[in-house]
Amino acid sequence: MNKCFICNKNSSETILDLGLSPIANNLELEIELSKTAEKYPLKLSICRSGCNHVQVSEIIDQKKIFNDYFYMPSISKTLTNHLKEISKEINKKFKIKSDSFILDIGSNDGTFLESASNFSKNILGVDPARNLSDIANKKGIRTINEFFSHKLAKKIKNKYGNADFIISTNTFAHTPKINDFVEGMKELISDEGVIIIEIHYLGSMIDDNSFDTIYHEHFSYWSLNNLNNLFSKFGLNIFDAYVLPVHHGQLRIYLSKNKKYKKTKSLNDLLEKEQKEDLVGKKLKLFCKKVLKIKSNLLDLFEKISNDEKIVYGYGAPAKASTLINFIGENNLKYIYDKSQLKQGKYIPGTSIKIKDPSEIEYDNPDYIFLFAWNFSKEIIDDLKNNFNFNGKLIIPIPDLRIIDID
Numbered sequence: 055m056n057k058c059f060i061c062n063k064n065s066s067e068t069i070l071d072l073g074l075s076p077i078a079n080n081l082e083l084e085i086e087l088s089k090t091a092e093k094y095p096l097k098l099s100i101c102r103s104g105c106n107h108v109q110v111s112e113i114i115d116q117k118k119i120f121n122d123y124f125y126m127p128s129i130s131k132t133l134t135n136h137l138k139e140i141s142k143e144i145n146k147k148f149k150i151k152s153d154s155f156i157l158d159i160g161s162n163d164g165t166f167l168e169s170a171s172n173f174s175k176n177i178l179g180v181d182p183a184r185n186l187s188d189i190a191n192k193k194g195i196r197t198i199n200e201f202f203s204h205k206l207a208k209k210i211k212n213k214y215g216n217a218d219f220i221i222s223t224n225t226f227a228h229t230p231k232i233n234d235f236v237e238g239m240k241e242l243i244s245d246e247g248v249i250i251i252e253i254h255y256l257g258s259m260i261d262d263n264s265f266d267t268i269y270h271e272h273f274s275y276w277s278l279n280n281l282n283n284l285f286s287k288f289g290l291n292i293f294d295a296y297v298l299p300v301h302h303g304q305l306r307i308y309l310s311k312n313k314k315y316k317k318t319k320s321l322n323d324l325l326e327k328e329q330k331e332d333l334v335g336k337k338l339k340l341f342c343k344k345v346l347k348i349k350s351n352l353l354d355l356f357e358k359i360s361n362d363e364k365i366v367y368g369y370g371a372p373a374k375a376s377t378l379i380n381f382i383g384e385n386n387l388k389y390i391y392d393k394s395q396l397k398q399g400k401y402i403p404g405t406s407i408k409i410k411d412p413s414e415i416e417y418d419n420p421d422y423i424f425l426f427a428w429n430f431s432k433e434i435i436d437d438l439k440n441n442f443n444f445n446g447k448l449i450i451p452i453p454d455l456r457i458i459d460i461d
Contacts, residue, residue, distance in 0.1 A: 056111045058101040059232050059274060060284060065103035068111055070265070070342040072096040075380040077114060078269040078373035079124050081400035081409070088401035096377065098268055098275070098342070105283070106334045108256060108275040110268070113230050116182065116201060119271045120228070123183035124396045125372065128165045132433050136300045137166040137223070140250070144219060145173050148248055154218040157210070157242065159202045160225025162186050164195030170221075171195075178214060180206065185396075203231070207238035216244035223252040224304075230273045236288050240311070249290070249309040253281075257333055258303025260341040262453040263348060264429075265381075266374035277333050278305065278324050285309055295321040302429045302453070349382055351455050356385035359422060366449070367420040369434060370427025371397050371409045378426060378451070380404050390426065391415060415442040422457075424449045435460065 056066040074093035082088040097111040127133035144150060150173040158167050161179025163186050171177055179197035181187050187199035200206055202225075210217075220243050229235045243249055254267055256275045268275070282292050293315035294308040308315070331337050359366050368375065368390035375390065384405050391412040392398065398411050415423075415438070423438070425431060428450050438444040438460050450456045 055102075056099055058103065058105060058107050059109055059230050060107040060280075061101060061103050061105045063101070063103045066099040066101045066107070066109060066111065068097045068099045069338070070098040070268075070345060072098075072265070072268060072345075072377065072381050075269065075377060076403035077119055078271060078376035078403060079119065080403050081124055081371075081397055082403070083400055085401055085406055085408075088403060089406055091404045093380070093404060094270060096268065096270065096380075100334065100338070105280070106277075107280055108277070108334065108338070109230075110270060110273055112270065113273070114270045116229070120182040120201075122185045123162075124394065124400075126163050126165075126186065126189075126394065126396065128163050129394045130430060130433065132300065132430055134165055136298075138169040140166060140221065140223070140252075141170040141173060144170075144221075144248075144250065148219070150174050150219070155214060155216070156219045156221065157217040159220065159222040159239075160228065161190060161195070161197055164190030164193055164197060166221060166223065167195045168193065178210070180210075201229075202235060202238055204234050204238040204241060207242040211242050216247065217242050218244055218247050220247070220249045222250070224254065224301075226251050226253045227272045227274050227276065232274065232284070236285065236290070240288050240290055243311060245311055247310065250306065251309070252298070252304050252306045254301060255297060255303055255305035256280075256338075257328065258297060258301075258305075260333070260337055262302050263341065263344050264302065264374075264452050265341075265345045265348070266378045266426075266452065269373050269377045271373065276305070277328055278307070278321075279328050280334070281305075281307060282325065291315075292317075292321060294318045295324055297324070348451070348455070352382050352451060353385075355449070355455070356382075360386050364421035365418075366422040366424055367391065367415075367418065368407070368424045368426050369412070369438075370425060370430070371402060372427050375426035376403050379407065387424065389418070391423075412437070412442050415444050420444075420446060422447045422449055423460075424451070426451075428452050 058066045075096040076091040099111045101107040154174040158179045161181045167177045182201045187197045190197040256277045298304045371392040
């Protein structure tokens, strides 16, 4: 049993073992450094004390993971448009004033705050990645290069006052110090303020068989009921929640200190749905069994491709590629294409697989492309057809294994 991040009891039991895996976003320029990267146990566990919190078993120092970070939403049209829509949605629902203080926790390269600045110039980002904070500050997006904490929240409050809006997209799962993180948000948000959190949703992970979203920087995997129980302890009220199509099912929740906002039907329906389906019970257990079947099917496919003497490259080098490759092995893969210049020329952690510019697809002419960034399949298929002249077969491994012709 491991210690639960929420209740701090030694009651977290392993339910899925994905083997040994390196830090998923620690890309190396040297092949030997990549192949010899330190690997850690990658296991999913659930708290049996009654709190039902789902988390990874192994805690890695956050500084090892986030000091330099290679994920940027600005390289994806889908994500960039999504982040722009968030600021519009907030303004539509709550009317952002010209002097509203908007704080983005895990602000990355400042993509969301660039959009939010159309409504208020009183914006601030917080991000632990030095390289991304530098990019944001150079764009004029005021960004603090630190991990968010209760201590930092007090400093921000003393200097800038209470926040009218706190936004956190795909960051809440990135901290093992959850209670301190929530205490910081409560400290900083104004009495009339609203907190908006987007997070990878456990229900979607289970429905989509997306075990590749399990990696060490995702410390926690949240159901809505578990989130509701957590925030209630701190006097924060979730008043709206719904699942979004981005990332194949991301959860958005709205919170406030006061109870002036009526709880929505969408929130109540989703809470009830999780309980009826026994999301963190029978459904999670079945998911763990399916993962092993997916591994078997993929190994069979790679064996067939090898026997047919066909060439297969990958597309997309997100963190999930590291989980999947280190789980099933390198097989025939030699290269992965990715549009991010921060990633090109580097290697998938723990492997000898190099990341290339997609402009080389036409020259390489692979028979198959294995789509690791399957959650952006529509955008990537359009690119493969219209920009990179690929006319082979595309392997989409998740939610269900599919092979489609691109012509």
